[in-house]
Amino acid sequence: MKLRLLIIAFFVIIATSAFAQDHGGHDDNVDSTKTELNVGEFIIEHISDAYDWHITTIGHTHISIPLPVIVFSKVNGLNIFMSSKFHENNSYKQFFISHEDDVYHGKIMEQLPDGTTIRPLDISITKNVLALFMVLSFLIWLFVSTANRYKNNPDSAPKGLQSMLEPLIIFIRDDIAKASIGNKYEKYLPFLLTAFFFIFLNNVMGLVPIFPGGYNLTGNIAVTMVLALFTFVITSISGTKQYWHHIFWSPVVPWWLKFPIPLMPIVEILGMFTKPFVLMIRLFANILGGHIVMLAFFSMIFIFGAINLYAGLGIGVLATVPFTIIITFLELLVAFIQAYVFTLLSAIYFGLALESDH
Numbered sequence: 001m002k003l004r005l006l007i008i009a010f011f012v013i014i015a016t017s018a019f020a021q022d023h024g025g026h027d028d029n030v031d032s033t034k035t036e037l038n039v040g041e042f043i044i045e046h047i048s049d050a051y052d053w054h055i056t057t058i059g060h061t062h063i064s065i066p067l068p069v070i071v072f073s074k075v076n077g078l079n080i081f082m083s084s085k086f087h088e089n090n091s092y093k094q095f096f097i098s099h100e101d102d103v104y105h106g107k108i109m110e111q112l113p114d115g116t117t118i119r120p121l122d123i124s125i126t127k128n129v130l131a132l133f134m135v136l137s138f139l140i141w142l143f144v145s146t147a148n149r150y151k152n153n154p155d156s157a158p159k160g161l162q163s164m165l166e167p168l169i170i171f172i173r174d175d176i177a178k179a180s181i182g183n184k185y186e187k188y189l190p191f192l193l194t195a196f197f198f199i200f201l202n203n204v205m206g207l208v209p210i211f212p213g214g215y216n217l218t219g220n221i222a223v224t225m226v227l228a229l230f231t232f233v234i235t236s237i238s239g240t241k242q243y244w245h246h247i248f249w250s251p252v253v254p255w256w257l258k259f260p261i262p263l264m265p266i267v268e269i270l271g272m273f274t275k276p277f278v279l280m281i282r283l284f285a286n287i288l289g290g291h292i293v294m295l296a297f298f299s300m301i302f303i304f305g306a307i308n309l310y311a312g313l314g315i316g317v318l319a320t321v322p323f324t325i326i327i328t329f330l331e332l333l334v335a336f337i338q339a340y341v342f343t344l345l346s347a348i349y350f351g352l353a354l355e356s357d358h
Contacts, residue, residue, distance in 0.1 A: 039299045047216045047291050048106060050127045051083040051097065055211050062087070065211075067130060071095060072121040073110055083124075095120070128223070131215040135201055139194070172196055172343060180347035181354065188350050191234065195227060196343040203287060203335030207294075207328060218338075219288035221280065228280035231346045236272070238353040246355070247272065275349060279342055286338050290331045297324040 053065040066084035073079060076094065085092035091111075098109045098117075110120045125133075146161055158166050177185040177192055205213040217223055239247075247268045300320045305313075 039296065039303070042299060043292055043295045046214075046295055047219060047288060049216075049220065050106070051086070051108070051124060053127050053130065053211065067125045067127065069095075069108065069124045070122075071108055071110070071124065074118075074120075075110075075112060127215055128217050128220055131202070131205070131212070131217050132223075134212060135198065135205070135217070139197055139201065142197075168196075169193065176340075176344050176347050180344065181351040184354055185347075188234070188238075188347065191230065192343050192347055195230075195346060196339050199227070199283065199342055200335060200339035203338060204332065206287065206291065207331055207335070216288070216291055218283060219291055221284045224280045224284040227283070227342070228276035231279060231349060232273075232276040234346075235276075235349045235353045238350055240354055243353050243355055275345075279345060283338050283342055286334060290327075290334055294324060294327055294331065297327060 051069060052067050055063040055065065057063065066082040066087075069079075069081050069083050069085075071079050073094070079093065079095065081092060086097055090096060094111050095108055096111065098104045098107055104119060108120065108122050108124070109117045111117050142161065142165075146165055149162060172193055173185070173189060177189050181188055199218055202217045206216055206218065208214060248265050297320050300315075304315045304320075
């Protein structure tokens with residue numbers, strides 16, 4: 001019973017913090033108790049990338065980690081400064097963050113001397129980029145330290161991180177790589193292991209509401225696109241003569257589907273691109289959808305609370321928090337499933353590329 005109360009209190013604090021973040025940017029003269037929660041803006045703000053890492057808001061004081069802004073202007077060349085400069089004056093030099101409802105919303109824009117605005121080359125260290133660096137550093141440390149422990153103590157039983165990682169590594173090796181690729185699986189195992197642990201760790205950290213979690217890396221389509229692109233390139237490079245012959249001139253398809261109009265080659269070539277495209281969309285949509293659902297449930301506490309205090313405590317907290325806890329555990333399962341599905345399908349595509357004559 002005590003554990004349940006602690007969990008409920010934990011999620012109420014999380015939701016309260018999230019609500020405070022959404023309202024922290026209002027004018028100091030506005031009574032925050034009369035401010036209504038804009039659920040759409042609240043959700044978009046928390047699933048989007050940012051030029052700083054917002055921790056929390058206490059009153060009207062924002063606590064955040066400023067990040068380096070690196071932009072290249074055709075007029076003024078390379079500019080490097082911290083994102084905190086934007087919070088001081090809303091702009092820095094000729095650069096500002098666009099708040100217009102267009103494709104550049106939330107992006108850095110540059111105002112030219114003639115008054116026009118353009119989008120400079122932006123290679124800033126954003127919240128997602130910092131999260132990417134942190135996860136990669138952690139994975140390198142995790143696997144190097146585990147490998148050294150195996151190397152230094154080859155005869156000792158696994159313990160600590162070893163006992164946690166070994167079942168997952170063996171599972172990916174035996175039930176995914178070997179089963180899908182065959183005897184040549186070892187060449188592809190490093191990529192499959194990296195993809196699985198990278199996706200799984202980012203999915204889990206995205207569910208942690210406090211720093212260094214709470215980001216939406218695998219819910220960013222640019223990240224899933226790069227992961228799918230790796231699978232596509234490896235599959236294309238690994239393709240055997242039989243694989244490409246099957247793509248352009250499948251022997252099991254009637255000739256009238258290949259000549260004079262090459263219907264089947266067109267379908268097969270399109271399939272080469274739709275497979276990684278589906279990988280990209282599946283991971284992106286599932287993780288992004290999970291974040292949106294969880295944030296929507298958090299928002300319900302304050303929607304009911306704005307109507308009536310008792311409605312907020314009764315319906316908002318007592319009804320919403322249990323559902324949110326259930327969804328959180330469901331998302332933990334989804335975090336593993338999506339990492340598993342991406343790794344499995346990548347291995348299957350590699351195995352198809354290595355097919356030989358029967």
